[in-house]
Amino acid sequence: MKDVDVALEELNTESDRGMMLLIATQLEDALAHYITLKLxxxxKSEHEGFLGPEGPAGAFGVKIKLALGMGILNRRAYDALEIVRHIRNAGAHSIRPVTFDTPIIREAVISVASPDLADQMQSANAEVIRLIFRMACLTILDSFAQLGGPGGHFKMIAALTSSAENLDEGD
Structure with a gap:
């Protein structure tokens, strides 16, 4: 549980842009994990070649579409991940500051969380929008766990953290 605490604390101390990138990367890694279970x-080497950065299914958008086609994602999770991908891309590629106060980011986060509550969330401050983004993404991770994988976002984050440590050690 210590790895999970460290991973979650890192998210708390990140800038808005950093949080957008880290959470989207965790979701992409989790999605790749579930795709490999279906292949x-x-x-392992073939999985990495297929889903890695230079592979035919290396892009986050391709993984999302592939997972929908494979039955890993339902339409709601697919739509939510597409929005998270766009948020991630805005954070990664914009030369302008991108925060949870940026109007288009705010609207996107609200639509991921609950389109039905959009009117009530419009007055939320950036910290609340940041929290909503984090919780929406963790809900997506939980939906992956329902597929019979590691189970729950805490276990998934721990598994991803462990995998990252193994990479650092040269595995």
Whole structure:
């Protein structure tokens, strides 16, 4: 649980842009994990070549579409991940400051969280929007866990943190 605490604390101390990038990366890594579970005939190396940055399914958008087609995602999760991907891209590629106070980011976060509550969330401050983004993304991770994987966002974050540590050690 210590790895989970560290991962969650890192999110708390990140800038808005950093949080957008880190959470989207965690979601992309989790999605890749579930895609590999549906491709049992491939070796670890083949999975990495297929889903890695230079592979045919290396882009986050391609992984999202592939997961929908494979039945890993339902339409709601697909739509939510597409919005998270756009938020991530705005944070990664904009030369202007991007925060949870940026109007288009605010609207996107609200639509991921609950389109039905959009009117009530319009007056929320940036910290609340940031929290809504984090909770919406953790809900998406939980929906992945319902597919029979590691189970829950805390276990998924721990698994991803462990995988990152193994990469650092040269595995």
């Amino acid at each position: 049992p005939g491939m070796t």
